[in-house]
Amino acid sequence: MTDRQSSPPPTASTLLDGVRVVDLSRVVAGNIATHALADLGADVIKVENPETGDSLRNWTLDGIETWWKVYGRGKRSLALDLRAPEAATVLRLLFERSDILVENFRPGTLEKMGWAPERIWEANPRMVILRISGWGQEGPYAHKPGFGSLVEAYSGFAAMNGFADRPPVLPPFAMADSYAGVFGAMAVLAALRTAEKTGRGDVIDMSLLEPLFDVLGPLTLEASLSGRTIPRQGSSSPTHVPRNVYRTGDGKFVALSAGTEAMVRRLFDAMGRPELMADPRFATHGARMENRDALDAEIGAFMARHDRDACLALFDQAGVTVGPVMDALDLLSDGFMRARGVLADQPDPDLGTFPSPAPPVRTKNAPRRGLRPAPKLGEHTEEIMTELGLTPEAGSGTAR
Structure with missing residues (x-):
């Protein structure tokens, strides 16, 4: 591991103290929902x-x-063979004592296991059930496997990502799953609030496609109005100019986004080029959109004459929206990440500690407590079985 300065360990809010979640999901989307x-x-x-x-x-x-x-931190692990006949007893007891169920089986699988929502509600009428799938529980694609990469391609994201003279680009992380997990966590909390008032739970049908499509905003509106799709533009923006990534004189990069007339003027002044505001190519928003390559060349030439730190200092003093392009190694030693507490040292039985994103939700009044490390497989089986009044062997293969 690379050398870095230490950060405090992460702490969890207690806003959901007393809420129990049963997580039957696998891989990313469900794990992000329950992580949140x-x-x-x-x-x-x-x-x-x-x-x-x-x-x-x-x-x-x-x-x-x-x-x-x-993504496993703060959770308890119960090793349970869901195919074992005894597992039904364990699940029923869990459902009776829990508030939220998260699953991402292929649609229909939960029913085949004998746990249709109606049966779950027989055990606990207040249970909120989050069902995550690629394409939704219903519809012509419900039977299809739900991999995020397929959704990222289908949603319109890949077609708009990358450069016009190159193929569409998929994101380098589980983007669709991540959005579905965050939207899913939001949805179950809203449903839980209703369940607490009415005594009646609900089913959240969360596809991977719809949250990602939702955050793409006016994508289809603009296509319907213009009759065309927005071409891939790299780091440029279809809404304003300048917005791009520029190489500095020391081979590093900065990102710039100037979305208002006032910010563009401030940028030109900081560059020592106030006359650019009077240049017909750059004097208005529309003109800059038409001449983005020429404006990028002006800005790029300026950035190339200064190293990154000098660029950042200059634009920071001028109040221009320019920031560094950081990689993971940069973040490990970054003063802001430590001062703000964005980066935390998560205690871990294997590594001692490791640098991890701290919980992003900050509250003023709710008490906080330490976060347990991600569990070993089945680490809490005996503990949970005891809470349910069972032995660890109650489900075949549960004893570790």
């Missing part, structure tokens, strides 16, 4: 296959379960 709920203080019971565990454990670096260590 655990960060807010919920008791998340992660139900895992006793032999393989959650598939997210397989995403490793040098044999270390890096993804699991981040």
